[in-house]
Every structure is written in structure tokens, then in C-alpha cells.
Amino acid sequence: MKKIINAIRKFAMEKRKAFTLIELMGVLVIIGILTSILIPVVSNTIKNNKQKLHDKQIELIKVAAQNLATDNTYILPEEDGEEIYITLGQLRAMGYAEGTIIDPLTNKNFPDNLIVMIIKKGNDYDYVINLDGDVTIEIQIYKWLNHQENI
Numbered sequence: 228m229k230k231i232i233n234a235i236r237k238f239a240m241e242k243r244k245a246f247t248l249i250e251l252m253g254v255l256v257i258i259g260i261l262t263s264i265l266i267p268v269v270s271n272t273i274k275n276n277k278q279k280l281h282d283k284q285i286e287l288i289k290v291a292a293q294n295l296a297t298d299n300t301y302i303l304p305e306e307d308g309e310e311i312y313i314t315l316g317q318l319r320a321m322g323y324a325e326g327t328i329i330d331p332l333t334n335k336n337f338p339d340n341l342i343v344m345i346i347k348k349g350n351d352y353d354y355v356i357n358l359d360g361d362v363t364i365e366i367q368i369y370k371w372l373n374h375q376e377n378i
Contacts, residue, residue, distance in 0.1 A: 277331040277332055281332050284328055284329070284330065284331070288337070289343065289356065291318045292313060292323070292343040292345060295313065295318060295323045296345060303347065304346065304347040304352070308346070308347065309347050310346040311344075311345050312345075313342070313345070314342055315328070315343070318343070341358070343355070343356050343357075344357065
């Protein structure tokens with residue numbers, strides 16, 4: 228028995244110049260298992276971070292509309308349930324939104340026809356953004372335009 232143990236020790240202590248096929252296959256199996264675990268985790272993290280950035284970009288657009296409304300209170304709806312519309316392009320033209328705002332979910336710019344709806348609800352105003360990219364209707368703030376013509 229001692230001879231067998233000594234022979235195994237001697238074999239293990241000898242210098243080998245290459246890995247055996249079993250050792251290489253074992254490493255590949257471990258790498259495969261780690262990859263199958265990590266790819267979905269990393270993918271979900273990237274997706275969640277893109278969604279968070281998208282939500283922050285939408286909030287920035289809402290803040291731009293709120294700044295417009297603060298500076299031009301006469302354009303705000305007066306009656307409960309009344310609403311006005313403004314586009315991102317109009318916010319840019321009036322200097323409330325700067326440059327291009329990229330949607331991280333699509334890696335494209337938010338379109339100029341992106342609609343921000345300002346709705347009066349009681350004593351407050353809701354700012355709702357229409358993310359439907361197919362909406363191409365021309366929207367103006369009629370109260371604001373009429374006020375500008377009367378000045």
C-alpha cells in the first residue's frame with residue numbers, strides 16, 4: 228500500500244509540460260457554467276439601467292414643460308379637466324429643452340413631435356407625455372399664440 232501511495236506522490240510531483248484533456252475539459256465546463264449564470268444577470272442589469280435612464284429623460288422633459296408653464300402661467304388650462312398640448316420641438320424652440328435627448332431604449336432621439344399634455348386637476352396640473360411615436364399631428368398652444376398676437 229505504501230508503495231502505491233509513494234508512486235502516486237512521485238507521479239504528482241513530477242513536472243508536466245502540458246495539461247491533460249480532462250483538465251482542459253473541466254476548465255471549459257466551469258467557464259461555460261459561469262457564462263450561463265453571468266450573461267442573463269448582466270443583460271438584466273443593462274436593461275434595468277436603460278429603463279431608469281429613460282424614466283429620467285422623461286422627467287427632464289416634464290420639468291422643461293413645468294418651467295414653460297411657470298414662466299407663462301396664462302397658457303395653463305383654467306377649467307378642471309381642460310388640457311393643453313405642447314411638443315418637445317416647441318419646448319426646444321422656446322429654449323426650455325436643449326439639444327437632442329436620446330431615448331436609451333431605442334438609442335434614437337426623442338422626436339420633436341413628442342407630446343406633453345398639461346391637464347388641470349383641481350388646483351394642480353398633471354404633465355403627461357405621449358410616447359406613441361406614430362402621433363404626427365401638429366399641435367399649438369392656442370392661448371399662448373393668441374396672447375402673443377395681442378401683445
